[in-house]
Amino acid sequence: MLRLSIFIIAVQSVFCTTGFAQQKTTPQQKEAPIPLSKAIELIEKRFNTRFAFEHNLLEGKTTTAAALEGKTLPEILKNVLYPNNLLFLYVSENAYSIVARDSRFFQQGGASPAAPSLAEDVVIKQLAATHTLRGIVIDEKGAAMPFVSIWVKGTRRGSQTGERGDFTMPNLTTKDTLVFTYLGYNTESVAVNMGGTLTVQLYATNKGTLDEVTVVSNGLQQLPKERATGSFATMSSKDIAKTSSPNIVQRMEGQVPGVKINVLSGDRSFVYSSGNQLGINSGTHTVGNNDYGMSIRGTSTLLGESFPLVVVDGAITDLDISAFNPDDIENITFLKDAAAASIWGVRAANGVIVITTKKGKTSQAPAISFSMNAGVAAKPDLGYLRMMNSAQAVGYEAELVKRGFLTATNINGASYSTASYYPNFAAVLALKLQAGTITQAAYNASVDSLSKIDNTGQILQYLLKPATTQQYNLSVSGGNYNSNYYYSASYSRETPNAKRTIGERLTITLNNSWKLFKVATLTTSLKGAFFKYTNDGTGVNSLYPLTGSGVLLPYMQLVDNNGKSVSYDRINPDFTSTLSTKAFSNWQYNYIDELNNRDDIQKDNNYSANVNLNVPIYKGLSGSVQYSNEKTFSAHNVYYNPNTFYYRYTVNTYTPPTATTANGLGITSGGILSLVNTTVNNYALRGQLAYDKTIRQIHQLNVIAGSEIRQTDMAQSTESLYGYNPSTGISVPVSYTSSAYTSIYGYSTSLGGAPGQGEKIRRYLSYFSNAAYTFKGKYSLSASVRYDDYNNFGLDRKYRATPLWSAGGKWSIAQESFMQKVKWVNSLNLRATYGVNGNLSTSTYPYTAIYLNSTDPVTGLPSAGISSLANPELKWEMTYVTNIGLDYSLFNNRLSGGLDVYRKKGKDLLYSFPINPAYSGSIGGGYLTRNAATMKGNGIDLSINGVLINNKSFTWNMGLTFSYNVNTITDNRFDTSTISSTYTSVYPGSISYIAGYSTDKLLVFRNAGLDANGLTLTYDHLGNKVSATTPLVFSDLKNAGHKVAPYFGGFTNNIRYKQFTLYALMTYQFGGVFLRPSINNYITAYYTMNYSVSGDIAKRWQQSGDETKTNVPGLNGTATQVAYSLARYQNADVNVRSSDYIRLREISLNYEFPAMLVHSVFAKGASVGFSVRNLGLLWRANKDGYDPDFTSYPNGGYSLPAAKSYNFSFKLNF
């Protein structure tokens, strides 16, 4: 690296030398014209000053060497600028702005933040004094606006506001009009009536115009957007503030083209319905994935990590994204193509999300901001599940008995094994009727009363409640020349629809920045995120499990007519009644008691620290060192008290049926405590040199180079304590020796829950460099290179040493002279990039992975196995990305946006390919993960922002994002000849990747209705109708389309009228399909007690002739016929639906209190807002009323569509 810095210095000195050479002019040359830009550069050097000016302001203007011969700076400036109709304005010591004589435009960039507290008047010509006006300029939120330019209209007199937004204008007459301008804000003219004080409020001209983030960050360096060649997309804090979810992911929805977010759980944001427990052995992102689908530009990997890399304040974070308080975020940059992302090397293929948190402003009095938000959403609509009713369930169970799928074995209580096949109540009645133990009359009476029950009301009443959210946020920020700070604290609490499920989050952020020794900058960011999850609720999912028994049928009441909770037998009472009550606990399940007894608490404490020291070294060269550390302490305790079903069931099943005095585990008091403790300790240390220099206003160079070491360390321990008494802390010693206990079956058995501990340490070493060069503000080139080493890649270094790189170019067309006349084009940039991004899977290893068995079952000796064979050729996945982009801003920035077209080619993708057991035996089950697969993808990202109306009291902005993304497997190894006939005949959804098909294909059968027995018929590829048990081959299947909609995006409207702002967000997707959920299974054997509750069961074939009315197969056949017939129907084209929709996600109305009113209570700004979220689908393609984001089976769905939620918010700034 030293060598590199020497190189950079050498390059710089070459430029400097040429610069000085130009100074040596002879008398003859004195009158020769020299470019004004060159002259300014010479002045800069001579007086050590800096000038700020609008791009191209100096273009085509000249001066002479003679004009430069002056003693003082003002003298020379007058000589040089005035003849060119240019003025200079004093900004601060050694800093001036150059403006055109007729321009009101004040360029901010380049001005030193170290401005004096009260602006100096820039006096070009004194006027006769009448009186002095003082005042303050504030923004729409009431915050003071420093550096606002103030002009006396029609004169060349100007001034600036100070760091508190204050100004003083002397020598004004009543004829004068003051004009206030600030980049990105409307221009305000105020007639001077008299002296005294004045408050002026400026409004930001909205998104899509000038306030858009003008600097993009790749996490390692900041680049002005107009010089960035790559595909960057940004969200500003303003965009983030438009929605109020505590999880930033939900605020990204529909905002950025190419970024797909599917919100899959409506009643919650950070209390994930799929659990918040970190997993140690997973190779990919484990938390939250099932609650929101997120991808940047689609799928790039088959087996590796698919979640985008998240970088917070320059450091890779492994924390879940819910740990970041959205209100702390200043901006988010999405890195989408190779030029943007390949600086992140092997982690870049899925795209990168760069989050920058808020900092204090250098010149800012302490600003305090407080906000609160509260929302409530109705209970979900259980009708969406389209379940069968009680009468239909009773009929279904009766048919199961009639057809012989449920038999006398199911009510045989002779042994535990038969007792555990105990069906639900209506089936028991039917079996008893069949056995003759009850009369037809008794059966009819019971069935009639069951048929009248509908338990959905009870589910809503006893298990669910309206979801609520609360958020409170307090931040303080400020700063001065030497330091600045941003401190915040936030508290969020959400209670989803399931009663007794609660999530609480406290975040604390302490961001500081100090100037050291006047030159160096020390930046620290300390963050804490503290979660407490109470997972005691009974979600709708757990009532209808997809597998296993315990499905709540619609006639099963939670509470009987007397208000008493109902207990259900899951084990035949004929058997349990024979057991000793001393040794055995009650075997019944009671939904209400379960809910009350559950005690499942997870507490996660996350701490992160970033320390960055940046030292300028020499003229534009600076060095920085950054250390970052993340620690997580997570404790997940589940206490099953002796009344819980889990406790009773566990203790009972470890007790032999002959026991009469005590249970098998010897527990006399206390319950079972299950503990999962997780600790994460990740650190990274990075050294980086940066060179940022503009040479002679022609060459702009921005180079960084650095290296980084990083370690991730996750440890997890699990343990169960039996007979644990929470008040004494004492538990009963148990044996984990194999076959230590006799089970309820009478066989010896081993107890689970032995203490376990695992720790995974991984290390990374990276070198990276990125350079951006811009010539004359028109042509930019960029290049990046990164070399990553990872301890779990190739034993052979040749597999590690491939650098990942990118190159890109950009042409700012609007800067060309021939475009100067085209006034309606404000900016027009053409970009092209190519490069390679990497990806890795953390679950693959280059060396033999040996795992420890507890003991060998034959010998009892300690033993180990091999979980994966050494694969010394393991390397990272490569995705080659080509991107062509166009950015435009037209009609005075009224219309702006971008278009990106990209192509991705994946190579060396990890996939488990079959391997001959001659190499690997049983290790990997006949599969070996190799870098062998290839795929390609392409897509389009489009954004359009329009300012329809923009005046003082009325603004209307529209934004549209549009994305297209598809992919194809190109690897011939994924051929169709080896696909198991079981998949092609029964489970087409399980067929993995196939060459020529996309990763999200939906393969289905061609349904041909039902045969005379009510069994599904299917068309084969020749068009013949074949029976359900006829094996099918791949060509018999039909590709129904993409499961992930290839076209998607969002549409936003932001309308401000005076103090009111109305915001609406719509999202849409097109081109995808989904499989309509139907019957997940029929009970076809006495030992599978998994009841489907699908309403389609009521539409099933029941008798001859039904085949003309329905295509839902019936139960008339052997178990195999019925099961295959159902599978052929479930996965058939008749159930394919289009997933196209337009969703109205959110509408909000915000009211900003007038500044005058707010100031009277010493605040700078205040606003109240009201929003409605999840307003539903404005349009859907499917006619059955499905929300395509929520289409799982009624049994096992992740979540129901969110009910409308109503939120109130209040913000106050001091």
Next chain:
Amino acid sequence: MRNRLFAVISCLATLALGGCSKYVDIKTQGSLVPGQYQNYRYLLNNTSSFENGAYVGDLAADDIQLPDSSTQMLALNNGGDYYAYWLRSYSWQPQIYTPTGLYYQDYNWYNLYNSITYANVVITEVPNVTDATNDLKSELIAEALVHRADAYMQLVNTYAKPYIAATAATDLGVPLVLKETTTQPLVRASVQDVYNQVISDLTTALPNLPVTQIFNTLPSKPSAFGELARVYLYMNRYDSAAKYADSTLYYRSVLNDLSTLTTISSTTYPIRSKDPEVLISKIAYGGITAYTPYAFRLSDTLLSVLGTKDQRYNLFTTAAATISSTYTGRYFYKDRAMGEGRNIGPSVPEMLLIKAEYYARTGDAANAMVWVNKLRIKRFKTADYVALTATDANDALLKVIQEREREFFCRLLRWWDMRRLKSETRFQQTITRKVLGVTYTLDPNNNRYVFRISDYNIKLNPEIQQNP
């Protein structure tokens, strides 16, 4: 000050860069860290990784027989793909596993190469172990070599022609994979090369093996000697086989006395891992056979050879009713009675009968019968025991082979014996089987004495040459 800060930065930068290659040279925990002795000791303790062997030969051998269209046969037939291997092996079909079927994998090949893979991991990686003495390391490697030799012996007797000295060098054996690899071409070595490798592995291992191990699952000196005796027998080198049998018997010669037993169970009869007769415990994969529908129904020929007085009949077989009320005949039962898989590894009785065969083949009928009777006296109730006698060497050999049938039925060796003896005219036979009305025959020159390599595995590695 700037210079000082620059110096600090430079130092940190150098720090980040220096020692960089070492920084990432750490191993992420699986559960054990490779490179330590304990890993490999534990790996070798993993019984299931090394113990599972071939199964399919027992289905092709003549000691089982199903009546055509019996309940059991129909059940096997109706099981679809799941039991397809059973009837296909039983009727000597060329293709046992359909490559696109649910059961495309040949578990004989799979399990045997699994032992080889585990052995190769030990053989390849143990030399890099740093925390153990050379003696300890050599013992680990020696154990692995015995397992590997046994696996290759089973492979070559499943997928290759029986050993005939004249053609062994050109007959196709099986691919020899001798180190950890995922890329080596799987070209089949010759039968001779495979046998050479097996002998070389065993003789290399011998000096470093312990004399005894606490479990039969762990290779010891008698394990290797027993394997060598077996190997030479199947190479038709009876003198060497007898010598190695002697060496084995020097260490291990105890027989289980069946004369007093009325039933066997894990309390009355030694379990496999502790059985004094077992030299190295190997089992046919798949566990216990004596359940519907895949139980081994004994053939009439076997039952006639076995007789009803033999304790091996009384203790190791059972009436059909024990398996299913709808079955008929007599079934192999030893595995289910003991609650564990059947041993197919070399045993003390096998050594006795190798000695006997050696004498019979060298014309010493009397000595041959001495060795046969050493076994038989432990296999009958005292009242039922009759010492066998032979009229001549030819008769002695016949009796030795019959005794092998009685001792090893349903335990792999009958199939191997059928293979090696089919070239001797006196033992040649043509067996026929009827399955659902179709008659299948196995004549001595039939290609089906050699199992074909599964189409799935050939598809994965087309360089593997298929058997005719």
